[in-house]
Amino acid sequence: MGTESEPDPSLSAIMSERRQLINVAYRLLGSLADAEDVVQETYARWYAQSEQQREAIESPGAWLTTVTSRICLDLLGSARVRRENYVGEWIPEPLPDGTEWLDARPGDPTADPADRVTLDESINMAFxxxxxxMTPAERVTFILHDVFRYPFADVAGIVGRTPAACRQLASSARRRLREAQSPPTPAAQRADIVRDFKQAWQAKDIDALINLLDPDATAIGDGGGLATAALYPVEGGEQIARYYVDLAERAETLTLLERTVNGQPGLVAQQDGVTVVVIAFDIAGDRIRNIWAVRNPEKLRPWTN
Incomplete structure (x- = not known):
């Protein structure tokens, strides 16, 4: 037992789990702000226990992950109601990379805790x-088992299903992903296509934009209720090209920067040095299949230095 003046030796071990918990919660919720709230609540529940209760927990890390996942599972159920009432389209919160893939400025501070979210294929926007x-149970099962490698027996206790049922949930989730995903385009080619899109957009070149877009492409904007934001998806390559040229004509002072968005090449639009739009792309072959543009200021918090 330490005195009051001595640090709690278990505190650093408990707090070192924070990165893992943020990573789990962001993938489960698609929102960094919600992930932070969940992790804070998880720690509040940890310290609400008596010292004897905490000492009896064999694996604090496993306990914290279990509580975080259960809170997320509850939130996913209520999120459907919240998002049905959301003004316009809802897009997961975009994340920056700590080291930008182009136009990098050495020494820039990275956002916290966005810089602690591991950027891999499980957080790209298409994913x-x-x-x-997915259903909440599908999502939690798939993320915990396939991404974080938790055994089905452990996942079963979190989602309240049998291990066999969890295997079926994970299988269903994998099938959804296979059906939605296209063969991967090499990273360098993706970057080139995004760069070409940026240049064509700045040049207001409709034909060049059409050539970069799949004929059946979809563009979705998330303005979070902004009056100037598009409320509905724009369908079709030509319609998207005309829509973006119209945007360029109405926003002459925007500065476009090539940035990593959720681990993939994307674009950031700034007005007077302030990020006002973050754009993620889904590229199939040599064409852009989906564009997701986030304008909701609450979701752009990690992009503000």
Whole structure:
């Protein structure tokens, strides 16, 4: 037992789990702000226990992950109601990379805790959008088992299903992803296509934009209720090209920057140095299949230095 003046030796071990918990919660919820709230609530529940209760927990990390996942499972159920009442389209919150893939400025501070979210294929925007279509139990099971490698026996206790049922949930989730995903385009080619889109957009070149877009492409904007934001998806390559040229004509002072968005090449639009739009792309072959543009200021918090 330490005195009051001595640090709690278990505190650093408990707090070191925070990165893992943020990573789990962001993938489950698609929102960094919600993930932070969940992790804060998880720690509040940990310290609400008596010292004897905490000492009796064999694996504090497993306990914290279990509580975080259960809170997320509850939130996913209520999120459907919240998002049905959301003004316009809802897109997962975009994340920056700590080291930008172009126009990098050495020494820039990275956002916190966005810089602690591991950027891999399980957080690219196309992946997160598919996760949004899953049931809460499917999503939690798939993320915990397939991404974080938790055994089905442990996942079963979190989602309240049998291990066999969890296997079926994970299988269903994988099928959804396979159906939605296209063969991967090499990273360098993706970057080139995004750069070409940026240049064509700045040049207001409709034909060049049409050539970069799949004829059946979809563009979705999330303005969070902004009066100037598009409320509905724009369908079709030509319609999207005309829509973006119209935007360029109405926003002459925007500065476009090539940035990593959720681990993939994307674009950031700034007005007077302030990020006002973050754009993620889904690229199939040599064409852009989906564009997700986030304008909701609450979701752009990690992009503000």
């Amino acid at each position: 997160l959008v598919v996760l949004e279509a």
